[in-house]
Amino acid sequence: MELLDPAILLQLLISGLLAGALYALLACGLNLVFGVMRVINLAHAELMLVGAFSAYLLYRFFGLHPVFSLVIVVPAVFFFGYYLQRVLIERVVGQPLLSSLLATYGVSIILVNIGLLLFSADYKSVPAMQGSILFGEIAISKPRAVAGLISVALTLAIYFFLERAHLGKAVRAVAEQPQVAAICGIDVRRIRMLTFGMAAAMAAAAGVMLAMIYSFSPISGADFIQKSFAIIIIGGMGNFAGALYGGLLLGVVESYVAGFSSSQWAEAVAYLLLVAVLLIRPTGLKGTAYVK
Amino acid sequence: MLNNNRRRVSLGLGFGLMLIAMTAPLYMNAYYQSFLLQLFMMVALAQAWNLISGMTGYVSFGHTAFFGVGAYAGALLLLAGFPWWLAVFKGAGIALLLAVPLGFLTLRLRGPYFAIAMLGLNEVGRIIATLWVDLTRGGDGISLAPKLLPSLHSNYFSMLFLALSATLLVAFIHRRRFGLELRAIREDEEAAEMVGVNTTVNKVMAFMLSALIPGAAGAVYAMYTSYIDPSSVFAPALNIQMIVMVLFGGTGTVWGPILGAGIVMFLREMLWAQFPAAHLAALGVLLLIVVLYLPGGIISLFRARQQRARPDARTGAAP
Incomplete structure (x- = not known):
């Protein structure tokens, strides 16, 4: 393989970004839960697999295309x-870390x-989908392109919901100052339920996208949860946008390493990046410090 | 008075259990010996986890990294011609030495960062064991020829020795200044530092000791099963079991991990052996019940009864 052929470099960049978008969707949910309630959800990747297996069942028994099964799986x-x-x-x-880690475990x-x-x-x-789209010398597989684009769209949608919507602002308020938020009349418990529901839905959406491009089994969660950890540490724990960048970065680096x-x-x-970031900059590349 | 009594009960119980364990090979068949051997291994591992995570509150999800290193070191040294006991000894030593730099690096990290770093560490171990084919034979794993291996009896007593020394280590540390300092770190690390506890040295010491035991246990395990591969020894499932056992018994106590390991192993062997997936799911349910309803573990049930029966020993106040 000609290593420095620009077409190949571009090809690897695009496929890395598309894979990274999927990682980002998954990791943003994990980071949202951590940001709002300081709980590390070790079951996050399993929620993703719930989405993947639901898509599998819907495709297998009703012939439903994964893109359409999103409409059923995500709300469920x-x-x-x-x-x-x-x-x-x-x-x-609010309990010690061990309790929440073990409960979600x-x-x-x-x-x-x-x-x-x-x-x-x-x-x-x-x-459900095969074939690829050709742009000159660059070929992108269709399912990867669709999965990547939908992942980006969903991540951005949640991001703008948190930034702009009234309810999204309430979520951020609970993340920053739960007591003050409660005094201001925000139902903190309900916001936390909404947050966890949203994070679970993001994981499930990532799972449906995953089902289109990879094969998976009930034990596939381990790889993904660890990649998500790497991503949120790289991006900064509790930092939603950080997880987006972290996910894209990991996708691209993985793609180049796999290519070369x-x-x-x-x-x-993922682990090498994780260890490097922890040693050099424990608060993440874009991070706000995590205060105990 | 109360303390003396409890100590006497502890000692008596300990000697009783030791007597049973020491004489078991005389009247038990190989199946029960194997069961007990695995029980001893889990007690040793649970105590090791208890030492770092139970006492300092630094939750390790990657202690199997040391188990894996010990297993590989033990197996490779055995193949290189060392006698089995020296291979175990060196395997443990390698895990201990590895824990020094790793401890300094990871224990700077607080709370969730440490937990995640340790989880990553185990994965790094598994990946290295898979990719460094020249040394570890990669995913094919290492088989040990039967003529190299120690007998079941030797393995049995090695594991018993490990379980006993791990327990004694925890018991010894528990009441010493070192143990108090570790628990002070768990309660409030800044405050501990403020009153003069050298938190870094304490944490790294505890980390080293808690790496030594899985290192040795891994080496004995390799000789007991005669075959290891990256995913069988760098196994996150093993780490779950350690954690569940400690928690189920009682975190940060001496008897908790023994009790927890005993009960969980018994349930596993007697009830769930036929249904592996259902067994692990049941372990998950058990974990949830303990976390939500019994944060002090089974041992707290005994404590509660004791405290109801007597006035509070520390304050002398009537209940």
Whole structure:
């Protein structure tokens, strides 16, 4: 392979950005939950797989295209997250870190093993879309392009919701100063339920997108949660926009490493970036310091 | 009075259990010996986790990294011709030495950053073990020929020794100044530093000790199973089990991890062996119940009863 051919460099950049958009959608949800309630949701990637397996079932039994199954899956998982917050996560908000880590770890183990009981450990895929789009010398696979663009659109939609909408401002208020927000008449509990529901819905949307491009099994969550951790640490914990940049950065770096060496090394990239950032700049590249 | 009594009960119980464990190979078949060996391994690992995470509050999700390093070091040294006990010894030493730089690097990080860094550390270990094919044979794993391996009895007593020394280490530290300082770090690290606790040295010491045990346990485990590969020893599932056992028994206590390991292993063996997925899901449910309703673990049930029966020993006030 001609390494420095601009067409190849551009090709790798684009496919990296598209993969990164998916990572960003996933990691933004994780970071949103951390920002608002200081809970690290270890079950986040399993919520993503709930989305992926729902898309798989809808495609398999009703022939529904994943893009359309978003309309069903995302609201359903939103309500699942909403009530999960109500019955479980709310009880560990404000508790020591160990409690919330373990509670969400419990949810993660339960979901993974229900998945294994229902679907076994075999890899599944949703081959709804094939082919690629050609721009001169550059070829982009259609499912990747669609998944990447939808991910970017959803991430930006949530971003502007948080920045502009009345309710989004309430979410940010709870993240910054829960007590003051409560005094101002914001129903903090409901906002936290909304936040967790939104984060779950983002994870599920990422899962539906994932189903279009990769094969997955109930144990695929581990890779993704760790990449998401790397991303939110690179971008700064609790910083929504940081996770967006972090996700795109990871996608691009992985793409170049996979292009120039091997995909196994690309798997290691996330951890190397993670360790490097933790050592050099523990608050993240774009981060506001995490105060205990 | 109360303390003396509790100490006597603890000692008596400890000697009783040791007696059973020491004599078990005389009247138990290989199946039960294997079960007990795994139980000892989990007690040792749970105590190691208890030492760093239970006492200092630094939650480690990556202690299996040291288990994996110990397993690989032990297996490779055995292949290189060292006798098994020296391979175990060196495997533990390598894990300990590795913990020094890693401790200095990761323990600067607070709360969630430390937890995530440790989770990443285990993954780095697994990836290195997979990619460094010349040394580790990559994903194929390492098989150990039966003639190199110690007998089941040797493995049994090695694990028993590890479980015992890990427990004694925790018991010893628990009541010493070192243990108090570690718990002070858990409660409020800034305040601890303010009153003169050298938090960095304490944390790194605890981290080293808690890496030594999984290192040795990993090496013995490699010899017990005679085959290891990257995902069987750098296994996040093993880390979950350590955490669940400590929590279930009682975090930061001496008997908690033993109790937790005993109960969870018993349930696993007797009830859930046939349904692996259902078993782990049940472990998840157990974890949720403990976190939500029993934050002090099973051991807190005994404590509560004791305290109801007597006036509060510390303040002398009637209940």
